[in-house]
Amino acid sequence: MGWAPRFREAALAAIVVIALAFPLIGFETNDFGHGFDTRFSWVAIAGGAAFAGKLLLGLVPRRFYLRQRAARHTALPEGKAIPIAAAAVAVFAVLLPVLPFSSRALVDLATVSLIYIILGWGLNIVVGLAGLLNLGYAAFYAVGAYSFALAAQWYGLSFWEMLPLAGLIAALSGILLGLPVLRLRGDYLAIVTLGFGEIVRIVLNNWSQVTGGPNGVNDIPRPTFLGMPIAARAPDGVTTFNQFFGMPYDPMQRVVYLYYVCLAAALLINWFSLRIRRLPVGRAWEALREDEIACRALGLNPTTIKLSAFAISAMIGGFAGVFFAARAGFVSPESFTFQESATILAIVVLGGMGSQLGIVLAGVVLATLPEFGRELAQFRMLLFGAAMVAIMIWRPRGFFTVRAPSVRLNGKS
Amino acid sequence: MSQQALLSVENLSMRFGGVVAVDGVSFVAYARDITAIIGPNGAGKTTVFNCLTGFYRPSSGRLVLAQDGKTFQLERLQGFRIARDAGVTRTFQNVRLFAGMTVLENLVVAQHATLTRASFYNLGGLIGLKSYRAAERAAIEKAREWLDLIGLADRADEAAGNLPYGAQRRLEIVRAMCTDPRLLCVDEPAAGLNPHESAELARFLVSIRDRFGVAILLIEHDMSVVMGISDHVIVLNYGQKIADGPPREVRRDPAVIKAYLGEEE
Numbered sequence: 001m002g003w004a005p006r007f008r009e010a011a012l013a014a015i016v017v018i019a020l021a022f023p024l025i026g027f028e029t030n031d032f033g034h035g036f037d038t039r040f041s042w043v044a045i046a047g048g049a050a051f052a053g054k055l056l057l058g059l060v061p062r063r064f065y066l067r068q069r070a071a072r073h074t075a076l077p078e079g080k081a082i083p084i085a086a087a088a089v090a091v092f093a094v095l096l097p098v099l100p101f102s103s104r105a106l107v108d109l110a111t112v113s114l115i116y117i118i119l120g121w122g123l124n125i126v127v128g129l130a131g132l133l134n135l136g137y138a139a140f141y142a143v144g145a146y147s148f149a150l151a152a153q154w155y156g157l158s159f160w161e162m163l164p165l166a167g168l169i170a171a172l173s174g175i176l177l178g179l180p181v182l183r184l185r186g187d188y189l190a191i192v193t194l195g196f197g198e199i200v201r202i203v204l205n206n207w208s209q210v211t212g213g214p215n216g217v218n219d220i221p222r223p224t225f226l227g228m229p230i231a232a233r234a235p236d237g238v239t240t241f242n243q244f245f246g247m248p249y250d251p252m253q254r255v256v257y258l259y260y261v262c263l264a265a266a267l268l269i270n271w272f273s274l275r276i277r278r279l280p281v282g283r284a285w286e287a288l289r290e291d292e293i294a295c296r297a298l299g300l301n302p303t304t305i306k307l308s309a310f311a312i313s314a315m316i317g318g319f320a321g322v323f324f325a326a327r328a329g330f331v332s333p334e335s336f337t338f339q340e341s342a343t344i345l346a347i348v349v350l351g352g353m354g355s356q357l358g359i360v361l362a363g364v365v366l367a368t369l370p371e372f373g374r375e376l377a378q379f380r381m382l383l384f385g386a387a388m389v390a391i392m393i394w395r396p397r398g399f400f401t402v403r404a405p406s407v408r409l410n411g412k413s
Numbered sequence: 414m415s416q417q418a419l420l421s422v423e424n425l426s427m428r429f430g431g432v433v434a435v436d437g438v439s440f441v442a443y444a445r446d447i448t449a450i451i452g453p454n455g456a457g458k459t460t461v462f463n464c465l466t467g468f469y470r471p472s473s474g475r476l477v478l479a480q481d482g483k484t485f486q487l488e489r490l491q492g493f494r495i496a497r498d499a500g501v502t503r504t505f506q507n508v509r510l511f512a513g514m515t516v517l518e519n520l521v522v523a524q525h526a527t528l529t530r531a532s533f534y535n536l537g538g539l540i541g542l543k544s545y546r547a548a549e550r551a552a553i554e555k556a557r558e559w560l561d562l563i564g565l566a567d568r569a570d571e572a573a574g575n576l577p578y579g580a581q582r583r584l585e586i587v588r589a590m591c592t593d594p595r596l597l598c599v600d601e602p603a604a605g606l607n608p609h610e611s612a613e614l615a616r617f618l619v620s621i622r623d624r625f626g627v628a629i630l631l632i633e634h635d636m637s638v639v640m641g642i643s644d645h646v647i648v649l650n651y652g653q654k655i656a657d658g659p660p661r662e663v664r665r666d667p668a669v670i671k672a673y674l675g676e677e678e
Contacts (some may be wrong), residue, residue, distance in 0.1 A: 280538070
C-alpha cells in the first residue's frame with residue numbers, strides 16, 4: 001500500500017473519531033453558570049491520536065495480523081486433551097477449599113462461579129444445542145430463587161424440600177414460555193424471550209403483597225446438613241452440625257458446605273448434560289438447530305423437542321436460582337435484570353456453543369472479572385468490553401470450538 | 414408386476430391466493446413402483462410433494478395412503494406424523510442435511526422414533542438401560558450398512574456439511590431410508606450432478622427399491638434418469654395433469670411434446 005491511501009485511511013479514521021468525540025468529549029456539564037463547558041482541545045487530541053494510530057498500524061506487516069479461525073463445520077475427532085483437562089478442573093474444584101491459599105472470599109467467589117457455570121450449562125441446552133436464542137434466561141433463575149424464597153417465607157419449607165420443587169416450577173414456567181413461541185425462530189424468538197424475562201422481573205417488582213416488591217425476601221434459610229443447621233446457635237431441641245461433630249462453629253463451614261453442595265449439583269448437571277446429548281432427545285435438539293424442516297420430514301415432532309429443551313433448560317436455571325437464594329440469604333428483583341440474562345448468554349457464546357468445558361472457563365472468567373476489576377471501578381465495563389472484543393477476534397466461535405460427535409462409527413465411541 | 418395402489422391422490426388442488434399451483438390432479442402410485450412426476454418449471458411438482466409430506470395443507474382433494482390394511486389420510490395428519498406413522502419421507506431440492514452433525518449422526522437421528530421407544534422416552538437411556546445401549550448399537554449397525562452401500566463408511570465421523578455435493582445427495586436419500594418408509598419422495602435428486610453421477614444415482618434408486626421394496630415418487634428434470642428407471646410417469650403442466658402412463662407412451666404423447674417443445678404455428 002502506498003502512502004496516499006494510508007493517509008486517506010488515517011484521515012478517515014480521524015474524522016470518524018472527531019465526529020464521535022465532538023458530542024461525547026467536547027462538552028462537559030458543570031453546576032454553575034451556563035450549564036456546560038467546552039473542551040474541544042480534547043477532541044483534537046483524540047482525532048490526532050486516531051490519525052497517528054491508524055498510520056502506525058498501517059506499518060505493521062500483514063503477517064502479524066490477527067487471523068480469524070472460523071471454519072464452518074468442525075466436528076473433529078477429539079483427542080484425550082479435553083477429558084484430561086476436564087478431570088483436572090474437577091479435581092481442582094474438589095480440593096479448592098483445603099488448598100493453602102484458599103479463603104472465605106475465594107470459596108464464596110468460587111460458589112458464584114459455580115452458579116454461573118450451572119446457568120451456562122442450562123442455557124446451553126436451549127441456545128447451544130437446540131439453537132433457540134433465549135434472551136430472558138434470568139427469568140427462570142428468578143423463578144427458582146423466588147420459589148424457594150417464598151415457600152420458605154410462607155410455608156417454612158427448607159432448602160432440600162424446595163430444591164426439586166423449585167426445579168419443577170421453573171420447568172413448568174419454561175413450558176409456559178415455550179408454548180406461545182413454538183412457531184418463532186431467530187430474532188422474533190429472541191424478542192419474545194426478552195419480553196418474558198422483563199415480565200417476570202416486573203411482576204416480582206410490583207406484586208408487593210406476595211413478593212415483597214423491590215424490597216425482596218429476607219432471611220432465606222441456609223441448606224442444612226442431614227437436617228442439622230450449620231449455625232452458631234440452634235433453636236431448642238435441634239442439634240447443630242458443629243455440636244454433632246464436636247467442632248467449634250466457624251462461618252467458613254457454612255460457605256464451604258454451600259460450595260460443595262453447588263459443586264455436587266454442578267457435577268450432576270454436567271453428567272446429565274453429557275448423557276442427554278447421546279440420547280434421542282439430545283440428538284433431536286441438535287438436529288432441530290441444524291434444520292427444523294428436515295426434522296419434520298423425518299418424523300421428529302418439533303413441538304415436543306422444543307418444549308423439552310425449554311423445560312430442561314429452565315429446570316437447571318431454577319436449580320441455580322435456589323443456590324443463589326441460599327447463598328445470599330436474600331433475593332430481590334434487581335438480581336434478575338436483562339444484564340443477568342446477557343451475562344449468561346455471554347458465557348455460552350464465549351465458551352463455544354455446546355462445549356461443557358468452554359462454559360466452565362467462560363463462567364469462571366465472567367464471574368471473577370468484575371471482582372478483579374473492582375479497584376478499577378469506572379474502567380470495569382471498558383475492561384469487560386475489551387475482553388469480549390478480543391475473544392471474538394481470536395476465537396469467534398468461542399474458547400472451545402470442537403464438537404464431539406455423540407456417536408462414532410470408526411474408532412472409540 | 415402386482416399393481417397394488419399405495420398412494421391415491423384424488424382431485425388435489427392447492428391455491429395460493431389467486432394462484433392455482435395444483436389444479437385437480439389425481440393419480441395413483443403403486444407399491445414397489447418408481448413413479449416419476451415431470452413437467453416444465455412451475456408446473457406444480459414440488460407443490461404436490463409439499464402437500465403430500467404435510468408442508469402445505471391442500472385447498473381441496475384427498476391423499477390416501479393404504480398399506481397393510483391401514484389407511485392414512487395424509488391431508489389430515491400433522492407433518493411429522495406423515496413421516497413417523499404413515500411412512501412417507503422425502504428429500505429436498507436443495508439438500509437439507511444436518512450439516513454440523515456427523516454423517517453417522519444424521520442417520521441415527523432419522524431412527525429417532527425407534528430409539529425413543531427403546532429408551533423408554535429417554536428415561537431408560539438416562540439411567541443407562543442395557544436395552545437402550547443395544548438399540549443404539551443396532552441403529553449404528555443399520556447406519557453402517559447404508560453407509561457401506563453409498564461408500565461413505567470411512568467418512569462416517571465427519572461433519573455432513575463437509576461432504577462433496579454428490580455424496581450429500583446420496584446421504585440425504587439414505588437418511589430418509591433410515592426411517593423405514595413405505596413411500597420415498599425424492600425431489601430432483603440428479604440436480605447439479607454430472608451425467609456419470611446421474612446414471613449412478615438412477616441405479617442406486619432402483620437398487621434400494623428392489624432391496625427394500627419401497628415405493629419411490631420421483632421429481633426429476635433429467636429425462637435420461639426418468640425414462641430409464643420409472644415404471645410410471647405423470648406429466649404436469651400449469652398445475653394440471655396432462656399425461657399419465659408408462660415412459661414409452663408418455664414420451665410419444667402429443668400433449669407432452671407440446672408442453673415441453675411448444676406447438677408449431
